[in-house]
Structures are given as structure tokens and as C-alpha cells.
Amino acid sequence: MTRAADVLPTFPAAISLDKDLLVRCIEECITCAQACTGCADADLSEKMVDELRKCIRVCLDCADVCEATARVLTRQTSYDANVTRAVVQACNQVCKSCGDECERHAAMHEHCRICAEECRRCEQVCRELLALIG
Amino acid sequence: MTRAADVLPTFPAAISLDKDLLVRCIEECITCAQACTGCADADLSEKMVDELRKCIRVCLDCADVCEATARVLTRQTSYDANVTRAVVQACNQVCKSCGDECERHAAMHEHCRICAEECRRCEQVCRELLALIG
Amino acid sequence: MTRAADVLPTFPAAISLDKDLLVRCIEECITCAQACTGCADADLSEKMVDELRKCIRVCLDCADVCEATARVLTRQTSYDANVTRAVVQACNQVCKSCGDECERHAAMHEHCRICAEECRRCEQVCRELLALIG
Amino acid sequence: MTRAADVLPTFPAAISLDKDLLVRCIEECITCAQACTGCADADLSEKMVDELRKCIRVCLDCADVCEATARVLTRQTSYDANVTRAVVQACNQVCKSCGDECERHAAMHEHCRICAEECRRCEQVCRELLALIG
Numbered sequence: 001m002t003r004a005a006d007v008l009p010t011f012p013a014a015i016s017l018d019k020d021l022l023v024r025c026i027e028e029c030i031t032c033a034q035a036c037t038g039c040a041d042a043d044l045s046e047k048m049v050d051e052l053r054k055c056i057r058v059c060l061d062c063a064d065v066c067e068a069t070a071r072v073l074t075r076q077t078s079y080d081a082n083v084t085r086a087v088v089q090a091c092n093q094v095c096k097s098c099g100d101e102c103e104r105h106a107a108m109h110e111h112c113r114i115c116a117e118e119c120r121r122c123e124q125v126c127r128e129l130l131a132l133i134g
Numbered sequence: 135m136t137r138a139a140d141v142l143p144t145f146p147a148a149i150s151l152d153k154d155l156l157v158r159c160i161e162e163c164i165t166c167a168q169a170c171t172g173c174a175d176a177d178l179s180e181k182m183v184d185e186l187r188k189c190i191r192v193c194l195d196c197a198d199v200c201e202a203t204a205r206v207l208t209r210q211t212s213y214d215a216n217v218t219r220a221v222v223q224a225c226n227q228v229c230k231s232c233g234d235e236c237e238r239h240a241a242m243h244e245h246c247r248i249c250a251e252e253c254r255r256c257e258q259v260c261r262e263l264l265a266l267i268g
Numbered sequence: 269m270t271r272a273a274d275v276l277p278t279f280p281a282a283i284s285l286d287k288d289l290l291v292r293c294i295e296e297c298i299t300c301a302q303a304c305t306g307c308a309d310a311d312l313s314e315k316m317v318d319e320l321r322k323c324i325r326v327c328l329d330c331a332d333v334c335e336a337t338a339r340v341l342t343r344q345t346s347y348d349a350n351v352t353r354a355v356v357q358a359c360n361q362v363c364k365s366c367g368d369e370c371e372r373h374a375a376m377h378e379h380c381r382i383c384a385e386e387c388r389r390c391e392q393v394c395r396e397l398l399a400l401i402g
Numbered sequence: 403m404t405r406a407a408d409v410l411p412t413f414p415a416a417i418s419l420d421k422d423l424l425v426r427c428i429e430e431c432i433t434c435a436q437a438c439t440g441c442a443d444a445d446l447s448e449k450m451v452d453e454l455r456k457c458i459r460v461c462l463d464c465a466d467v468c469e470a471t472a473r474v475l476t477r478q479t480s481y482d483a484n485v486t487r488a489v490v491q492a493c494n495q496v497c498k499s500c501g502d503e504c505e506r507h508a509a510m511h512e513h514c515r516i517c518a519e520e521c522r523r524c525e526q527v528c529r530e531l532l533a534l535i536g
Contacts (some may be wrong), residue, residue, distance in 0.1 A: 004172070006248050007245055010244040011176050011179065037205050037208045038142065041325070045147045050318060054480035057309070057480045060328070060477065061473070061477065063205075064470040064474065070171075071463070074168065076175060078460070082498075083463055086496065087467060087492045090492035097484060097485050109144070114137070184452060187447065187451065190345075192351070195340050198339050198340065205329070206333070209325055211321055212321060212326070217362050220357055226354075227355075228355065230350075274516050275444065279444050298436060302409070302428075302472070305477070309478060310409070310478075313413065313414050342439045343443040377412070378412040382412065
């Protein structure tokens with residue numbers, strides 16, 4: 001059902017980056033955004049919400065940045081390495097910060113454990129893509 | 135790898151709507167947004183871009199509305215049926231309009247065929263969810 | 269400094285709706301989204317955050333829907349009244365729900381008072397635009 | 403009518419960055435996003451749309467990144483300098499790329515002229531904020 005994998009090969013021109021890595025990065029960004037939106041909302045309904053303020057905040061940031069990154073990476077028209085690099089660097093950083101924070105609550109809250117794991121995966125694939133862009 | 139299915143059951147309170155349908159609707163919204171962002175960009179790189187203006191425009195709208203809808207549906211804290219209904223109605227309509235337009239180019243462009251199909255799926259599950267909300 | 273007012277008249281074709289009302293509606297959507305993002309974050313830093321859960325949730329929804337609405341309204345290429353109507357109806361509803369909730373905290377929190385006021389303005393101009401679309 | 407200026411001082415804790423600069427940066431991000439969404443759509447309706455493909459693409463990216471940046475900057479709960487820096491760096495870069503592209507069409511298209519100007523302003527204030535974050 002993953003559309004990044006389906007639509008990307010139909011692009012009517014050359015694709016600048018490694019297609020498999022690109023698809024993986026887009027999909028992790030989308031999945032991470034979804035995990036973060038869900039985690040922020042689950043935090044908000046926890047009894048101990050006042051201990052989860054930082055977690056909510058960084059999850060909201062991470063969802064916003066991951067969604068913007070997925071969109072930028074999906075677009076292949078007139079590829080600009082400077083834009084892609086800067087956006088993926090931002091995504092890598094916010095996934096790191098969000099993963100660090102969610103990890104602190106992972107033993108307590110299953111949504112934080114899932115979200116932390118997803119942030120790590122997205123952070124990792126962003127780093128692989130950055131290595132490729134140079 | 136689908137996060138909607140993973141995070142939703144960790145929500146620390148009751149979930150107002152049928153969980154399976156909700157997960158399906160969130161996932162179709164995310165998938166449809168992704169297909170639309172990719173289709174708009176592929177259109178933009180087609181030789182005959184001037185015949186695809188309407189397609190690009192409605193794909194951009196559909197991506198924006200589907201992403202907002204996925205976020206609203208993912209949130210379970212203090213469920214508000216009026217908000218959910220109005221947002222899913224908007225999503226249903228923009229998926230219908232986008233599916234109609236992409237279908238017109240489906241024989242010519244594979245990205246339009248995939249996008250039209252995805253819009254139909256998202257339109258359909260939005261309708262099922264609306265029947266439930268009443 | 270308002271760009272909606274500056275860019276809209278440069279559109280290279282006819283604009284389907286009343287230009288002044290359209291500009292006002294775009295600007296209120298943008299302003300309301302900004303107020304809601306700020307209010308949700310200010311709520312999150314209040315001592316009594318556990319009484320503001322619903323306020324945070326609906327502010328996040330309202331920011332997402334208002335931003336999507338501003339984008340749809342800004343686009344003039346191949347205007348589709350059905351899409352515009354459905355999206356503005358959703359925006360009108362979420363602004364109503366968010367205004368109602370923020371109003372409940374307006375005496376206590378200045379950010380809620382400002383946000384409620386802004387939601388009312390955006391709800392109102394959405395209604396005016398809907399009357400025009402028919 | 404600018405809400406960033408109104409809501410920010412109501413934040414119930416200390417604000418980490420210079421408040422005036424922060425407000426200016428949020429407002430330029432929002433204004434730039436709006437200019438870019440409008441410019442991409444106006445491009446799409448120009449007769450010579452096939453010469454404006456790159457302009458549309460980078461305007462779409464710039465709108466997405468500026469909106470995400472405005473949201474991250476608006477949030478003051480649990481400020482994280484690493485996240486803010488990376489996101490503002492990305493915004494600075496995409497505004498530079500978008501400003502460069504729109505400038506090439508500024509003599510021909512008034513929407514490109516306005517958008518280029520706005521990108522320059524947003525790029526500049528991002529740079530000022532980056533100098534402050536260190």
C-alpha cells in the first residue's frame with residue numbers, strides 16, 4: 001500500500017538520488033510524522049501530562065518537520081541538492097531530539113517506546129541520505 | 135510498518151470511533167496525500183504540463199486536506215464529532231474532485247492512474263466513517 | 269506586509285470570488301492558525317495543563333485546518349466551488365469549536381482570550397464566504 | 403492584526419530568544435509561505451508555465467519549510483537550541499534558493515518579484531536569528 005514506492009518510478013525524468021534509499025527515507029518521514037502526532041496526543045491524555053510537556057512539544061515539531069521533509073523529498077522536478085541537504089539535516093536533528101526525549105518515557109508509555117523507535121529509524125535513514133548527497 | 139495501527143491502541147483512554155475503520159481512514163489519508171504530492175510533481179515534469187494545470191492544482195489541495203484530516207483523526211483527546219464530521223466531509227469532497235480529474239489523465243499518465251485509484255479509496259473510507267459519525 | 273493582498277491581484281487570470289472577501293478570509297485563516305499554534309503551546313506551559321487538554325487538542329486541529337484552508341483559498345487555478353465550499357465549511361466548524369473552548373479559559377489565560385477572539389473572526393469571515401459560494 | 407506579536411508575550415514562562423527578533427522571524431516565515439503558495443499558483447496559470455516548472459517546485463518547498471519553521475519558532479515550551487538552529491538553517495537555505503529562482507522571473511512576473519523580495523527578507527531574518535543562537 002506504500003505510495004512512495006508506487007508513484008516515484010512513474011516520474012517522467014531522471015531521479016537524482018538512489019531510488020531505494022529515497023523511497024525508504026520518504027516512508028520513514030511519513031511514518032515518523034504519524035507516530036509523533038499520535039504520541040503527542042496520547043501524552044496529552046496521560047494522567048501525568050505535566051511530566052510530558054517536553055515530549056509533546058518535540059513530537060509536534062518532529063511531525064511538522066518530517067511532513068515537510070517527506071514533501072520536499074517526494075518532489076523530483078528541478079532537484080536542488082542544497083535544499084535537500086538542509087531539509088534532511090533539520091529532519092535528522094529533530095528526529096534525534098525527539099527520539100532522545102521519547103526514549104526517556106519508553107519504559108512507562110508504549111506510545112513513547114514506539115515513537116522513539118520510529119524516530120531512530122528516520123534519523124538513521126536521513127543520515128544515510130545525507131552521506132549520499134555529500 | 136504502519137504506525138497508525140501501532141500507536142492508536144496505546145491511547146490511554148477510550149477511542150470514540152470504530153478502531154479498525156479509523157486506522158484505515160488515517161492510513162488512506164496519509165497514502166492519498168503522498169500519492170497527490172507525487173502526482174502533482176510528476177505532472178510538473180511532463181512535457182504537456184500546460185494540459186495538467188488543473189490536475190496539479192487539485193492534487194496540491196488534496197494533499198493539504200488529506201494531511202490535515204489524518205492529523206485530526208489521529209488525535210483522540212477530547213473527541214468532537216462536529217469537528218471530525220466537517221473535516222472528513224471536506225476530505226471526502228476533495229478526494230472526489232481529485233479522483234475525477236486524475237482519472238481523465240489515467241490512460242496517459244501512470245502517476246495519474248495510481249493517484250486516481252488512491253483518491254477513490256480515500257473518498258470511500260471517508261464515506262464509511264461519515265456513516266458511522268452520523 | 270500582508271502578502272495575500274499583494275500577491276492575489278497578480279494572478280494572471282480571472283479570480284472567481286470577491287477579491288476583498290477572499291483576501292480577508294485567507295488572512296484570518298493564517299492569523300487564526302498562528303494564534304492557535306501559540307495558544308496550544310502556551311497552554312502546554314501553564315501550571316494547570318491538565319485542565320487545558322481539550323484546549324490544546326482543538327487548537328492543534330484548528331491550526332492544521334486553517335493552514336490547509338488558507339492554501340486552498342490562495343490557489344486560483346481551476347477554481348472548484350465544491351472543494352472550496354467543503355473546506356471552508358470545515359474551517360468554519362473547527363473555528364467555532366476552538367472559539368467555544370478557548371472562550372471558557374479567556375478570563376484566566378490571555379492567550380486563550382486572544383485565540384478565542386481570532387477564532388470568532390475567522391469563523392465569521394468563513395461564513396460570509398460560504399454565503400457567497402452558495 | 404499580527405498574532406505572533408500578540409500571543410508570544412502571553413507565554414507563561416521565560417522566552418529563550420530575543421522576543422522582537424523571534425516575532426519578526428515568525429512573521430516573515432508566515433508571510434513568505436503565503437507569498438510562495440500564491441506565486442506557485444500564479445506560475446501555474448501563466449501561459450509560459452513550462453518555463454516556470456523550477457519556480458513552482460521551489461515555491462512549494464519554500465511554503466512547506468517556512469510553515470514548519472513558523473510553527474517550531476512559535477513553540478516556546480522546552481526550547482531546544484539544536485532543533486531551532488537546524489530548522490532555521492533549512493529555512494534560510496530554501497528561502498535563498500527560492501529567492502534566486504523567483505528573481506530570474508521578477509522582471510516578467512510581478513508575483514515572482516514580490517515572492518523574491520519576501521524570500522530575501524525571510525532569508526535575512528533567519529540569518530540574524532542564527533547569529534543569535536550560535
